[in-house]
Amino acid sequence: MPVTPRAPQPFTLQLDAGADAGAEELDQLTRQLRDELAELPEVQSADLLHAGAAPRGSKAIDPISLGALAVSILPSAVPKLVDLLGGWLLRGENRKIKIKTQMGDRSVELEYSPSAMSQADLKQLVDTLTDALQSKQD
Numbered sequence: 001m002p003v004t005p006r007a008p009q010p011f012t013l014q015l016d017a018g019a020d021a022g023a024e025e026l027d028q029l030t031r032q033l034r035d036e037l038a039e040l041p042e043v044q045s046a047d048l049l050h051a052g053a054a055p056r057g058s059k060a061i062d063p064i065s066l067g068a069l070a071v072s073i074l075p076s077a078v079p080k081l082v083d084l085l086g087g088w089l090l091r092g093e094n095r096k097i098k099i100k101t102q103m104g105d106r107s108v109e110l111e112y113s114p115s116a117m118s119q120a121d122l123k124q125l126v127d128t129l130t131d132a133l134q135s136k137q138d
Contacts, residue, residue: 008044008072009133011101013085015067018094026067033088034069040084042077045070075133082112082126089114103132 015033017026030048037046049068073081089095089112096113110125117125 009075009078009101011071011073011081011099012049013069013071014098014100015069016094016096016098017067017092020094023066029092030067030069033085036084036088037069037071037081040073040077040080042074042080044072044074046072075130078130078133079126082122085112086114086122101129101133108132 013033015026015030017029021029034046034048037043047070049065049070071081085097085099089097096111096116098109098111100107100109102108108129112122
């Protein structure tokens with residue numbers, strides 16, 4: 001029986017660089033994280049999340065949702081994704097990230113902050129998410 005390749009799973013990442021971070025800093029950090037994600041071979045895409053149409057009368061052509069990324073990865077790469085995000089979070093104080101994905105009719109959303117989650121809790125969460133994504137595709 002041939003092995004069916006796994007389909008990429010879409011995720012939305014919402015970055016929080018802390019209360020002291022301005023819009024320009026958050027935009028720069030978001031773009032840096034996007035570039036880092038794009039270097040992982042399992043990442044199919046990592047793009048700034050577009051907010052939709054620009055407000056009437058504004059000069060913006062394609063507005064983005066500040067601090068938001070749309071990422072598509074193979075389910076087996078969830079641990080690598082979380083490792084990369086953990087490293088990003090540790091590079092600055094008070095950073096947090098919300099991770100959202102859809103699995104069938106269920107929506108999964110979690111907030112990850114190294115100061116609020118133990119390594120054991122994080123490992124259990126990653127294992128549960130990875131197992132759910134892989135079983136969804138079987």
